[in-house]
Amino acid sequence: MSPTSRPPEAAILKPYAPPARWLHWIMAALVLAVIPAGFVMMNMASGPAQDRLFDLHRSIGFTILCLAVLRVLVRILNPPPDGRKACTGTCG
Numbered sequence: 001m002s003p004t005s006r007p008p009e010a011a012i013l014k015p016y017a018p019p020a021r022w023l024h025w026i027m028a029a030l031v032l033a034v035i036p037a038g039f040v041m042m043n044m045a046s047g048p049a050q051d052r053l054f055d056l057h058r059s060i061g062f063t064i065l066c067l068a069v070l071r072v073l074v075r076i077l078n079p080p081p082d083g084r085k086a087c088t089g090t091c092g
């Protein structure tokens with residue numbers, strides 16, 4: 001294939017369904033928020049600010065848990081496009 005030509009139609013992977021994509025990126029953002037929050041709250045002086053961060057951390061953590069359950073249901077209802085399978089360690 002020359003550098004300017006487009007890949008054949010069959011080689012273009014279809015995107016995942018919008019709910020799967022949204023859940024993926026929302027969860028990624030929440031995980032990236034909850035981890036530093038965990039470290040910060042562990043290393044700060046106790047008091048109302050720490051209590052608020054504990055509450056925030058717990059809320060985000062439980063939200064992640066709920067979204068993970070939802071994600072499994074979305075995955076069951078919307079199988080991956082193109083019959084893609086989950087990577088089992090021998091992908092590629």
Ligand code: HEM
Nearest residue numbers: 031034035036038039042054055057058060061062064065
């Ligand atoms: C993906 C990452 C994480 C998730 C989903 C998560 C989720 C949660 C949840 C749901 C709770 C509430 C548990 C309960 O009240 O029984 C919790 C509590 C806690 N987490 Fe995390 N956590 C994460 C990362 C971390 C990290 C990186 C730290 C510390 C470095 C941390 C430290 C703590 C501590 C100290 C508590 C107890 C807070 C309290 O007493 O209310 N977590 N976490």
